[in-house]
Amino acid sequence: MLSKAEIFGYTPSEEFAKPVAYFSMEFAIDQALKIYSGGLGFLAGSHLRSAYELKQNLVGIGMLWKFGYYDQVRTSDALMKAEFVEKQYSFLTDTGIILTVPVHDYPVKVKVYLLKPEVFGSAPLFLLSTDIPENDEMSRSITHHLYDGNETTRIAQSILLGIGGGMLLDALELNPEVYHLNEGHGVALGFYLYAKYKSLEEIKKRVVFTTHTPEMAGNESHRYSLLKDMSFFYHIQEHEAKYILGMDGDDFNFTLAALKFARKANGVSKLHAEVARQMWSSNPGVCDIIAITNAQNKKFWTDKELAAAIDQDDQEAIVNRKKALKKDLFKIVADQTGKLFKADVLTVVWARRFAGYKRADLVMQDWERFEKMVTGTTYPVQFIWAGKPYPGDHGSIALFNHIISRAKPLANCTVLTGYELGLSDALKKGSDVWLNNPRMFREASGTSGMTAAMNGSINLSMPDGWVPEFARHMENAFVIAAMEDQSAPEAVDKQENRALMTLLEEEILPLYYNDPEKWVQILKTSAQDVVPAFESARLARAYYEKMYLG
Template identity: 60%
Template structure:
């Protein structure tokens, strides 16, 4: 697997275990639009740290012709998804084309390489079916990340899992470990089973990371459809049921991955506990440990902010933060025609749009929201950004409802184009990073990590990774959570009240009246984030606890 002539990359002796990492999305660089949200952000940081540490890791993904989607505005200023063709001159055609079977017919797959030197990440192979050898239907498999058509989604998993494993064999690369980053690549196990003829031999080589406690986020399809789609490689549905001791009509990707893997991990201590409980009634699943997500400081943190905070130079930090805030406020002016001020506390809520993340929690009590944004003693500015799934009509409606509800407030803005570049600008320019998921619904969440790396203070529900970091009013502000016996509507009302109280009684007065105390929280958060939540720790821990 040490193919320096192919990769221009030599792993360090410290990392002899050869790892093939499979993920449906990677957020490597703004120019390479093959990601949707947190899963891709995590994978991108992992590959950056694998490169920095010279780990023996190569990655497999898909080359999405139209990416996820681009956010544009219609004539009423509402966000609409737009699918535009992407072209990348920096990818290397390695001259390998092969076939995988999809729906009992051959589909041609071509492999491209993102060389490690391009963006300083571990070698990444990207597979496409959008080539002349295929008909129109087969070409469309790699058009859109997370395509809304069920059969297309299944075909994407086949190309990622079986196609990725096939490519490794063609190249003569023999991983010691196959790492599935989420369940999308689970079909690769059927390829490995056909190769090794024994479930235990597959388990020796496979590990798995599960990323969501949301049942809807754990993909499942009917055995009958998967059988028809050739998902099980050379097995049929009955043989798969017998092999994995499965029952029912639905094949759950996560359950199957937990049965094929020798070990799995949740992405925070809390999530690992939830995952063990969530899947405990399935016989034969592997142990689930915790490896908390992290992000790459070298990529995400503004270097001058980091230098100022490490030197405990408050003056330099303040000067740099104003420049970064000015960059953010320029985007607000450009997109929304609103002139925000550098001297006003700026709160940002920005992440993938999903119902449980509660983008509108601050508006649950509308009168309280209006009072917050209208008072002048402690002025505030609010920014929202994020991407709902393009087929999620409820999510898109929520995004556009935010635009409508904030239209008449000169100090509220909703931004489009939430990708790597805007995400970094928001985290560097904000004063407060707002995180409001329903408790036990956020597996990890990492945006608050990169916010803290840039001197932005978290105001957050203690979910996901947060309990491993948070010290209320020492390195962040924790939003108290409602009693669990309440209904979701009652919890939203309860936690909205708690959030408004924290903002009005603690955050705003401290920011404006106790700048030294605010600066201390900023500095403490930075110290607590780095290096504990830097992805170098994550990449090293994967080798130690999952790959070893």
């Protein structure tokens, strides 16, 4: 059995001595460990990195996905294609632990690996895998694909994370005083804890919860009968699960259950916390929902040379380093697409998890106006798109490919594939403007703009998620005017497209070329304002102070 010294490799500080277990379906810790899909994983990865830097007594519980999320490659005609390739990780430690977790009343064997803190500079992370010879092929497939498209496999993944994670902590005798559910995927943990404590009140003393989804349809739910058949409720019956949580009906909502198991929850921005309270407060028995805004780890994300130039207020060094970082990005552009971008041209990047509400093509909506802008010679501009649609979301994949097709004839517009930590890093360092234009109140937080700001890329954003807490138009960011009435999506898209294009044509492009000193001043203010307010040391401290100890 691993000792605590072997697990941590450091002595937790007295300030953060309370033991915590942090459950997440995905963690983006390093490009080499491909067990994440997007923002949820980026947040969890930065959290674990800052927990390590602060020497917090926190361990992560996650899943070892055999094929990761997917590898984003291209078809013969340069459109997007999802490939599933087995991953190998020699840097993980085999703990020797094999658990037995009931799934569908069948004993599934679960092998446990450990990512030790010294490997990538993160708090210890335990990863669960069913892909071992002791299991049949169906059981082995549970940990093959992150967010598997099959409903029963997805449920089995949640059972594994929640119940398997709880079993592991008991096997290790870590005895966490706080179980932190990062999103509702691991909510089956509550039923494992009920088997131990026989009391909802005892569970609520120990569980906290972070919700990330500001729309009802995005919160996972399944039929009670199916969950019961799959052993989701561990050793209790369907009617007991309903009684314990006071949740009737045919469907079990993961988020609502987590809010009832927890003593405290948080939204991931001030705006999102307000939305979450409106969504859930009418349900009896839900806990308080406070705001702890997401953040990202500066040490991992920031270019040190650019950061030093900003700290020293050296405009020449800032401009020169930014051009060098743009050239690094443009090597990727040339390699992937055969297009040669120029370092002295304003470069706008839209890059994040690909979903319809994020409106990747908003800037293209009035095609004639867009084409006129990108072919103009007075104020030249370059556009890059990147992101990963869910591999089963055919609408988002079609949109991704539509943008590829539209950009193909334009020498200064392109779409990159392979959007993971490494490409995300290059795009943030190599862009001048970071474009974020979701439909209002749909983005719970959004973290990509934080790390863009750390690297001298100025946010051009809707005032959604974390942005209202940060952005001051023309001082540290550019804010797109949102339409007051959001009830008619087509009208909203048209008006907000006009607002975006006008901002680009009349303010951003002229400013970049005509007043470089003011541009650099906005860049510096942005980089200075984003830290420490949106650096993950603040987040890791806030979780201890407001959720774990409070």
